[in-house]
Amino acid sequence: MSTWFITGASRGLGLEIARAALRGGDTVVAAARNPRRLPADLLGSDRVLGVTLDVTRSEEITAAVEAAVRRFGTVDVLVNNAGRGLLGALEEVTDAEARALFDLNVFGLIAMTRAVLPVMRAAGAGKIVHIGSRSGFEGEPGVSMYNASKFAVAGIGEALAVELAPFGIQSMVVEPGVFRTDFLDTSSLSTAARRIPAYDGTPAHATLDWAGTANHTQLGDPAKGAALIHEVTCGDELPGHLALGRDAIERQQVKIRSLQADLAAWQDKSAATACDDADDTEAAA
Structure with a gap:
């Protein structure tokens, strides 16, 4: 039995990973900005600890990791899942919008990883699963800032795989395609406040138009994707990258x-x- 610490666990892929871990007999620290929004099947399990966590708040990260160790003794698997998207041509995105995205997708991931590493080093083992994106492997029009944040996640994950090997800790980057979650909802996806008409009819705005019609019709099944992530993570050796979806x-x-x-x-x-x-x-x- 392993203890999984999953950020952004109240819905989407994070929630399905938590459910897959429970089905596998593991214990789960389900981290969410509002853990009361965790579904009943998680809240009703004595193998689940719900913790309040906004990964952009260092004090909440410290408190959540301490609570996890008090309850379960260690953290065997960290899933850096919390994140959001941002649409818009690069010229349309403001500095404030870009920085807010990086604070969550990149610096939140860094802070969360730093907090868990002492626990894993003390145990001489651990696995870190970074939820990147297909957009972290290939740049796409209309999502350049999201691309940049997920390219950063991929680079961090690759470096950590080598950096942490002497401590028995493994690192993997998962790169999902489009999955049928709430990711295209406004609760998970922002659009640049400024829209420049010159980009109408160009690839950048074609991506915006696609996002407006594709919600909940995406190709990937999040439950199946989560089951594969759990299967791969439970193996002896993590791959550096896991492409998720056709x-x-x-x-x-x-x-x-x-x-x-x-x-x-x-x-x-x-x-x-x-x-x-x-x-x-x-x-x-």
């Missing part, structure tokens, strides 16, 4: 082919930018 797989394959084409086109000239004595220096080393 569309995530397809878009990653497109990006990989594009990267390979870019690399091949300029590989020889790129390699030729080395200093003339580079070969001798490398040989001596």
